[in-house]
Amino acid sequence: MTTEKIYFYPVWLRIWHGFNALGILLLIITGISLHWSGDSPLISFKTSVLLHNISGIVVSVSYLLFFFGNLFTSNGFQYQVKAKGLAKRLMKQMRYYAYGMFRHEEPPFPLSEKRKFNPLQKYSYILVMYICLPILILSGLALMFPEVIIEKVYNFSGIFLTALLHSILGFMVSLFLIIHLYVASIGKNPLKNYRSIITGWHEMNH
Amino acid sequence: MRVHFLTEVHPSYFIQNHMLNRIPVLFILVLLTCGWNSAGQENNPLKEGAKACLRCHGEPVYTLINSFTDQSQKKMMNPYLIIDSVKFHQGVHRTFNCTDCHDSGYETYPHSADLKMMPMANCLDCHGGDDTYAKYQFERIDEEFIKSIHVQHVGDKFTCSSCHDQHYYQSVARNASSVQEIVDYNNEMCKDCHGSTAKYRLLTDKMQRPLNEIHDWLPNQQLHFDNVRCIECHTQVTDTLMVSHNILAKEQARKNCSECHSANSVLRASLYKYENLQSRSGKGTLNAVIQNESYIIGANQVPALKILSIIFLVLALAGIFTHSFFRFLKK
Ligand code: HEM
Numbered sequence: 047m048t049t050e051k052i053y054f055y056p057v058w059l060r061i062w063h064g065f066n067a068l069g070i071l072l073l074i075i076t077g078i079s080l081h082w083s084g085d086s087p088l089i090s091f092k093t094s095v096l097l098h099n100i101s102g103i104v105v106s107v108s109y110l111l112f113f114f115g116n117l118f119t120s121n122g123f124q125y126q127v128k129a130k131g132l133a134k135r136l137m138k139q140m141r142y143y144a145y146g147m148f149r150h151e152e153p154p155f156p157l158s159e160k161r162k163f164n165p166l167q168k169y170s171y172i173l174v175m176y177i178c179l180p181i182l183i184l185s186g187l188a189l190m191f192p193e194v195i196i197e198k199v200y201n202f203s204g205i206f207l208t209a210l211l212h213s214i215l216g217f218m219v220s221l222f223l224i225i226h227l228y229v230a231s232i233g234k235n236p237l238k239n240y241r242s243i244i245t246g247w248h249e250m251n252h
Numbered sequence: 253m254r255v256h257f258l259t260e261v262h263p264s265y266f267i268q269n270h271m272l273n274r275i276p277v278l279f280i281l282v283l284l285t286c287g288w289n290s291a292g293q294e295n296n297p298l299k300e301g302a303k304a305c306l307r308c309h310g311e312p313v314y315t316l317i318n319s320f321t322d323q324s325q326k327k328m329m330n331p332y333l334i335i336d337s338v339k340f341h342q343g344v345h346r347t348f349n350c351t352d353c354h355d356s357g358y359e360t361y362p363h364s365a366d367l368k369m370m371p372m373a374n375c376l377d378c379h380g381g382d383d384t385y386a387k388y389q390f391e392r393i394d395e396e397f398i399k400s401i402h403v404q405h406v407g408d409k410f411t412c413s414s415c416h417d418q419h420y421y422q423s424v425a426r427n428a429s430s431v432q433e434i435v436d437y438n439n440e441m442c443k444d445c446h447g448s449t450a451k452y453r454l455l456t457d458k459m460q461r462p463l464n465e466i467h468d469w470l471p472n473q474q475l476h477f478d479n480v481r482c483i484e485c486h487t488q489v490t491d492t493l494m495v496s497h498n499i500l501a502k503e504q505a506r507k508n509c510s511e512c513h514s515a516n517s518v519l520r521a522s523l524y525k526y527e528n529l530q531s532r533s534g535k536g537t538l539n540a541v542i543q544n545e546s547y548i549i550g551a552n553q554v555p556a557l558k559i560l561s562i563i564f565l566v567l568a569l570a571g572i573f574t575h576s577f578f579r580f581l582k583k
């Protein structure tokens with residue numbers, strides 16, 4: 047049996063994804079060390095600050111690659127929001143993950159050159175890449191240059207609010223990553239998706 | 253500009269001082285021409301004696317009558333000898349006469365040159381062993397102070413008044429309504445010498461390095477300078493003293509970030525122990541964390557969010573676990 051392959055992930059996307067994945071992994075580990083500093087056996091506060099700042103910049107710069115890549119290449123089409131029937135499509139995919147796939151049904155949204163993500167994948171990527179990460183990066187940059195932050199918002203310390211927002215979004219991205227890693231393992235061969243984000247070639251399931 | 257009187261005196265001298273009450277003619281003339289009726293001072297007026305001195309020492313220009321020419325003449329006051337009368341009136345010693353501490357010889361003008369050499373009372377001469385001031389623990393502060401690097405290096409020349417200007421002293425740590433106020437007031441004291449060569453040279457011949465250069469290892473330097481006191485890192489925290497006075501040698505200063513940036517931050521025992529601040533401004537503990545204190549990464553965790561994040565994490569992992577279980581079952 048020969049496997050059919052589609053070129054899903056162009057070089058620039060894979061470069062972005064590599065930097066992003068490593069950077070965010072580091073950000074999560076050092077972020078936890080910063081927040082639970084003292085009781086955290088992970089990394090010392092001082093080292094965490096340094097590593098968090100460096101990987102924060104790496105992730106921010108590589109985000110630009112993702113942003114402009116999607117703006118100027120056809121990969122951006124994969125991220126276009128279609129509101130009509132959205133809830134129905136999401137439900138359909140959820141039902142497949144919760145039920146259909148165990149009964150070996152055909153996936154409701156077979157992948158092709160035109161559609162490399164199923165709806166759940168697509169909208170979670172949109173949410174993370176166009177809402178969570180930008181806010182995370184902006185609040186992160188603000189914390190890096192705290193003198194730009196408004197001192198008081200009503201009675202609240204501006205830095206407190208920024209750090210709160212930053213930590214909450216950081217946590218959401220961490221949750222995303224856990225789920226992302228798990229969902230990527232769904233398929234005939236649990237490793238094949240990890241291979242594709244490195245080689246660029248998506249192996250069809252049949 | 254501040255005047256500092258660093259020498260000490262025997263208490264008996266101090267008592268004699270009150271008994272000498274010669275008021276010379278010139279002095280009365282000065283009083284008569286003095287039109288002191290600012291509204292703010294009415295409810296807590298300065299002592300007449302203090303007003304008389306401030307007539308000259310409260311202004312950049314003073315008038316005297318030249319006894320040779322018999323004419324009045326204007327002169328510039330030495331800026332270091334000018335007392336800010338507004339700040340004096342806000343200070344704890346506002347009800348004093350100048351001659352309560354300074355020699356009564358100063359009541360005549362021109363002041364005799366010898367007066368400069370007269371020893372002066374020090375803080376403990378009045379405050380030591382006095383039950384009225386027991387809660388301030390003057391003696392314990394003195395013990396801590398004597399151990400401090402200031403006294404160890406400079407010796408007796410370093411006194412309370414090297415940092416606390418008696419003319420303007422306010423009990424800020426006890427009465428301020430925000431931590432920021434305490435921080436600003438405290439750090440001004442340190443910067444008064446460590447940020448100015450003139451006053452520094454009064455006490456030592458050592459070269460002074462700029463503060464930002466000494467602290468260049470500290471990330472977000474300005475933020476730290478603005479929001480915590482120098483003594484947070486440069487003293488040994490003593491729980492039972494309102495403000496620690498044992499300033500440590502620079503080698504012993506805190507450099508470990510997580511001593512402050514952690515759930516059991518030392519700042520809780522130092523800067524943020526002024527809980528009365530919170531009750532005074534009518535805020536609860538959580539509010540105080542949010543509103544009064546600056547945000548300290550690692551020290552200000554929000555318990556509700558911690559619980560929430562654990563719940564979400566457990567849910568996600570449980571979902572993944574269940575899903576993989578069925579994947580394995582239905583292979
Ligand atoms: C998934 C990504 C990220 C996570 C999980 C994360 C997490 C965290 C956490 C938990 C803290 C401590 C906040 C606190 O305890 O109040 C923090 C602080 C901080 N974060 Fe992030 N962060 C992420 C991305 C970024 C990015 C992209 C940047 C920069 C562009 C950044 C810059 C900072 C800075 C400057 C601080 C303050 C501490 C320091 O100076 O290093 N973070 N982050």
Ligand code: HEM
Nearest residue numbers: 055059063066067070121171174175223226230239240243
């Ligand atoms: C160790 C970390 C990571 C691994 C192993 C990993 C793995 C993968 C794999 C296998 C794919 C291709 C299959 C698919 O689309 O599901 C993929 C795509 C993707 N990943 Fe990740 N990922 C990691 C981290 C991240 C992080 C931290 C983010 C974002 C915050 C992210 C965002 C994405 C996006 C947006 C795509 C789709 C790219 C496109 O085709 O346009 N990944 N990842």
